[in-house]
Amino acid sequence: MTDVQIDPLEAVTAEDAEALAGLMRQLSSHAPPLAQANFARIIAGSSTTMFVARINGRIVGTATMVLIEVASGSRVSIEDVVVDESQRGTGxxxxxxxxxxAAARAQGAGKVDLTSNPSRQAAHRLYLRLGFKKRQTDVFRLELDAEEDRKTLA
Known part of the structure; x- marks a missing residue:
């Protein structure tokens, strides 16, 4: 593997924000454009840790960990895992x-969940290799900005 450094993102520079926005575009064509202030707000959350992978100081990958504390037990959701196209397959x-x-375990989470687009087969192989199991579940989503949803739930 290339000489990579992985750390929690504690402050967001303009250069970091640009790199992260580029990674989000690689992850999803539907990702909203985010600015430095958006990323700063994300990392300010007490339950959220955004890890970044850097090579020579430049961000080339990210994964966001969200600790969820509920009555049924604490768990972590890992979101927005993406590695720059030029660095994929390098570990x-x-x-x-x-x-x-490791951070989820250190925070006492009982389980780690993640979702992944069915088209991301290389990522799926990684998750399975790391011990994740594919769950038989349905995921439900409510788009809060959709006009039809506002009418239904009004």
């Missing part, structure tokens, strides 16, 4: 996931 995704899982 950075594996390293990011191992750091995030």
């Amino acid at each position: 950075i995704g594996d390293a990011l996931m191992r750091v995030a899982v």
Whole structure:
């Protein structure tokens, strides 16, 4: 693996924000454009840790860990796992996931969940190799900005 450093993002520079926005575009064509202030707000959350992988100081990957404390037990959701296209297959995704899982364990989480687009087969192989199991579940979503949903729930 290339000489990569993985750490929690504690402050967001303009250069970091640009790199992260580029990664989000690689993750999803539907990702909203985010600015430095958006990323700063994300990392300010007490339950959220955004890990970044850097090579020579430049962000080339990220994974966000969200600790969820509920009555049925604490768990972690890992979100927005993405490695720059130019660095895929080099072990950075594996390293990011191992750091995030270790952090979840250190925070006392009982389980780690993540979702992944069915088209991301390489990511699926990584998750299975790391011990994740595919769950038989349905995911439900309510788009809060959709006009039809506002009418239904009004």
